[in-house]
Amino acid sequence: MEEKLIKITKRDQPSKAIFFLTPVLAIFLTLVAGGLIFYVLGFKPFEALKFFFIVPIADMYGFSELLLKATPLCLIAIGLSFCFKSNNWNIGAEGQLTFGAIVSGGVALLFYEQEGFYILPIVILAGAIGGMLYASIPAILKTYFNTNEILVSLMLVYVSKLILDYLVVGPWSNPEGFNFPETRQFSDSARLPLLFEGLRIHAGIFLALAAVVMSWFVFYKTYLGFQMKVSGFSLKTAKYAGYKGKKMIILVFLISGACAGLAGVGEITGPIGQLHREVSPDYGFTAIIVAFLGRLHPVGIIFASLVVAITYLGAETAQIFMQIPKYTGQVFQGMILFFLLASDYLLFFKFKFIGSKK
Amino acid sequence: MIIDINFIGLIIASIMASAVPLILASCGELITERSGVLNLGVEGMMIIGAISGFALMTVTGSLIIAVLGAMIAGVLISTIFAFLTQTLITNHVATGLALTIFGIGISAMIGKNFVGIPGKEFPVLFEGLKDTIPLLSPILFGHSIVFYFAFALPFITSYFLKKTKIGLIVRAVGDSPESASNQGINVKFVRYACILYGGAMCGLAGAYLSMIYTPQWIENMTGGRGWIALALVVFSTWNPIKILIGAMIFGGLTIIQFHMQAIGVRIPVQFLTALPYIVTIIVLVVISRDSRKIRLSTPSSLGKSFHKDN
Numbered sequence: 001m002e003e004k005l006i007k008i009t010k011r012d013q014p015s016k017a018i019f020f021l022t023p024v025l026a027i028f029l030t031l032v033a034g035g036l037i038f039y040v041l042g043f044k045p046f047e048a049l050k051f052f053f054i055v056p057i058a059d060m061y062g063f064s065e066l067l068l069k070a071t072p073l074c075l076i077a078i079g080l081s082f083c084f085k086s087n088n089w090n091i092g093a094e095g096q097l098t099f100g101a102i103v104s105g106g107v108a109l110l111f112y113e114q115e116g117f118y119i120l121p122i123v124i125l126a127g128a129i130g131g132m133l134y135a136s137i138p139a140i141l142k143t144y145f146n147t148n149e150i151l152v153s154l155m156l157v158y159v160s161k162l163i164l165d166y167l168v169v170g171p172w173s174n175p176e177g178f179n180f181p182e183t184r185q186f187s188d189s190a191r192l193p194l195l196f197e198g199l200r201i202h203a204g205i206f207l208a209l210a211a212v213v214m215s216w217f218v219f220y221k222t223y224l225g226f227q228m229k230v231s232g233f234s235l236k237t238a239k240y241a242g243y244k245g246k247k248m249i250i251l252v253f254l255i256s257g258a259c260a261g262l263a264g265v266g267e268i269t270g271p272i273g274q275l276h277r278e279v280s281p282d283y284g285f286t287a288i289i290v291a292f293l294g295r296l297h298p299v300g301i302i303f304a305s306l307v308v309a310i311t312y313l314g315a316e317t318a319q320i321f322m323q324i325p326k327y328t329g330q331v332f333q334g335m336i337l338f339f340l341l342a343s344d345y346l347l348f349f350k351f352k353f354i355g356s357k358k
Numbered sequence: 359m360i361i362d363i364n365f366i367g368l369i370i371a372s373i374m375a376s377a378v379p380l381i382l383a384s385c386g387e388l389i390t391e392r393s394g395v396l397n398l399g400v401e402g403m404m405i406i407g408a409i410s411g412f413a414l415m416t417v418t419g420s421l422i423i424a425v426l427g428a429m430i431a432g433v434l435i436s437t438i439f440a441f442l443t444q445t446l447i448t449n450h451v452a453t454g455l456a457l458t459i460f461g462i463g464i465s466a467m468i469g470k471n472f473v474g475i476p477g478k479e480f481p482v483l484f485e486g487l488k489d490t491i492p493l494l495s496p497i498l499f500g501h502s503i504v505f506y507f508a509f510a511l512p513f514i515t516s517y518f519l520k521k522t523k524i525g526l527i528v529r530a531v532g533d534s535p536e537s538a539s540n541q542g543i544n545v546k547f548v549r550y551a552c553i554l555y556g557g558a559m560c561g562l563a564g565a566y567l568s569m570i571y572t573p574q575w576i577e578n579m580t581g582g583r584g585w586i587a588l589a590l591v592v593f594s595t596w597n598p599i600k601i602l603i604g605a606m607i608f609g610g611l612t613i614i615q616f617h618m619q620a621i622g623v624r625i626p627v628q629f630l631t632a633l634p635y636i637v638t639i640i641v642l643v644v645i646s647r648d649s650r651k652i653r654l655s656t657p658s659s660l661g662k663s664f665h666k667d668n
Contacts, residue, residue, distance in 0.1 A: 041467075089451055146649040147642050150398065150451065151589045155635040158582050166628040288455060327466035334460025338438065341448040341456065348447070 006351055014347045020300065022347065023293050026340035027307060033335055034328075043322060051321050052314035052328070062313065064199035068271065069312045071201075072097070072263035072280070074305035075208040076287035078215045079259025081296040082252040085219070086228040087235065090253060092138065092153025093260040094284025096131040098160040100261025101268045102167065103130025105275040108190040108268070109172065109183055119189040124207075124265050131261020132254045134160065139253030143246040149253075157284070168275050182276035192270045204266030211259055216298040228252065260284060281312065282330075289337045308333060367496035369613065374497065375571060377602075377609030378508040379404070379563040379580075383587035384594070384601045385511045386559025391591055392519065393552035394532035394659035398454025399439055401584025402461025403557050407432045407564025409465040412575045413472055421480060425504070425565050432561020433554045435461060440553040444546050447663045462578065469575050477573025502570050504562065511559075515598035528552060532657035535664040545664050560584070582635065589638045593645055595655040604641075608634055 034052070035045035056062050076093045083090040104127030111119045137156060141147040165181070174184045192202040219225040227248060231238040238245060267279050290308050294301030315329030383400055390397050411428035415421060439457050442448045483506065484499035491498075519525040530538040531548045539545050567583075568575055586608055594600035615630040646652055 091455060141643055145643045145647050147646045148592060151642060152639050154585050155639050158635045159632045162628040162632040166626050292452060325467045325470045327463045330459060330463030331467060334456050334463055337456035341442055341453055342446050344448060345446040
């Protein structure tokens with residue numbers, strides 16, 4: 001009897017090429033699985049995929065919308081990459097974004113009748129500080145009280161959304177707003193400038209790009225970046241090398257909180273222009289997927305944020321044109337992460353064809 | 359003010375009812391974690407159970423099929439997690455998060471056609487005994503079978519882990535997969551089984567929410583209970599009996615909100631709603647502060663992948 005043998009062996013070293021190729025494979029598999037889901041739901045798979053991934057970005061407006069959604073995703077994911085690289089599981093970026101939006105929104109409301117070049121920088125700074133403050137809670141509890149950062153940062157997401165809800169319904173609600181759950185409109189000086197007439201893409205994209213450059217510099221050119229990398233591989237080694245573990249944990253949480261807070265500022269001073277109940281369609285959670293899909297690499301994250309941003313737009317377009325439920329976006333996001341994690345198997349193991357045996 | 363003694367009984371019963379999904383999900387996750395696997399997908403598995411139960415009940419009309427179907431749905435969705443973490447050796451935290459995101463999306467997609475449909479009445483046991491004993495009657499009688507099962511589960515789980523051979527194997531796999539493997543135990547098989555069991559319990563917890571507790575389908579109706587269930591496992595220091603205590607505290611916090619509003623306490627409603635989450639954080643801090651105690655009771659291999667080269 002003839003039998004073909006495939007042997008699975010562990011690679012001596014994770015393959016570098018596969019490291020950056022598997023995200024592409026994951027996206028491809030997601031498209032295939034997505035097509036299957038559409039088919040099961042009774043839609044024409046190719047048409048559905050076209051409405052999901054091509055139609056939304058076929059014109060200038062669509063492309064601007066893509067950048068608009070990719071901006072917060074990229075910004076938050078860059079921040080998260082600091083945490084994830086060093087083995088800190090901050091999954092509450094959504095809360096840090098919301099709290100950043102609350103603090104910067106509060107400052108913007110203080111200036112609501114005023115104009116001046118100084119207002120916007122103050123508002124932006126307030127958002128970053130808000131995000132940092134909120135991220136410092138899980139960081140401090142983790143370092144000084146040994147508390148699980150996953151659960152704390154996540155619980156704080158719910159708390160931040162309730163604080164926002166309280167403020168826009170109660171003390172901060174627009175006095176002339178007929179009791180709608182929203183604040184006054186910010187003054188023009190507190191708004192991020194638009195880049196092109198008629199498109200919604202705003203100057204917040206420069207914040208995201210600045211974060212990308214900053215993270216690249218820190219990761220690959222500083223001692224701190226090296227320490228983070230070592231701690232990510234092995235906490236024991238990091239301790240043995242005498243790194244100040246606690247300081248680093250707090251620092252990466254602060255960076256990550258600042259980025260999420262800035263994403264919050266970008267939303268409320270960009271497309272929204274006021275505070276209301278929903279400042280973010282779960283950008284903070286989706287950015288976790290972006291960070292992984294981008295392999296925690298600054299340039300990878302740029303590409304990943306664009307890919308994942310399409311799922312937001314595609315879900316809207318597919319809903320309008322084909323009555324496909326908008327949650328398909330989330331399903332795609334979950335699948336991308338599943339396939340990405342699964343294809344990591346190729347990183348650490350190789351399949352070897354060792355001929356046939358008689 | 360005279361407080362009717364039966365009213366107190368009713369309040370305690372309502373606290374217990376809101377503790378049921380937490381107990382079910384936590385006890386399931388506890389077994390999973392005891393085998394060394396950290397599954398952060400509890401919220402996702404619960405919401406899948408909730409929609410599966412409700413959808414099957416509406417479509418088939420059978421409560422038994424619906425409840426069992428919800429548990430099977432939990433098993434199926436946790437199979438994805440088991441395959442990824444055990445066979446493909448992926449990171450537990452990231453895979454669990456993916457499971458939650460995926461579960462919330464899929465459930466909303468399926469649930470689109472079930473919004474606004476009224477639920478069915480779920481039969482209760484011992485209804486005839488409801489007025490026999492003051493105070494105790496409302497606590498003891500007139501609940502669904504899932505309710506009684508949930509309050510027995512911590513004791514069953516405790517017995518299983520401490521007194522049975524299989525329970526011992528689960529603990530061995532969680533505490534030292536290497537030595538368990540050397541003893542001839544198939545570590546991956548045990549972990550697969552524990553993950554699927556956790557999925558079944560989370561599915562049941564979800565079905566309880568959508569079929570018994572608030573019989574209807576609302577998007578995202580688990581509302582963070584899955585995460586609180588995860589926190590409860592830490593709170594219990596992996597001891598099933600303590601899950602009971604923790605779940606009652608959180609059930610109490612949920613019920614207090616309604617009564618505070620009813621008697622007109624002037625605290626913003628958002629603050630009361632935030633209370634369970636804030637208390638979870640405080641409790642976690644208090645429990646975890648003693649790092650030695652946590653280290654002693656945590657399954658040693660929790661969240662670490664095990665791979666045996668052949």
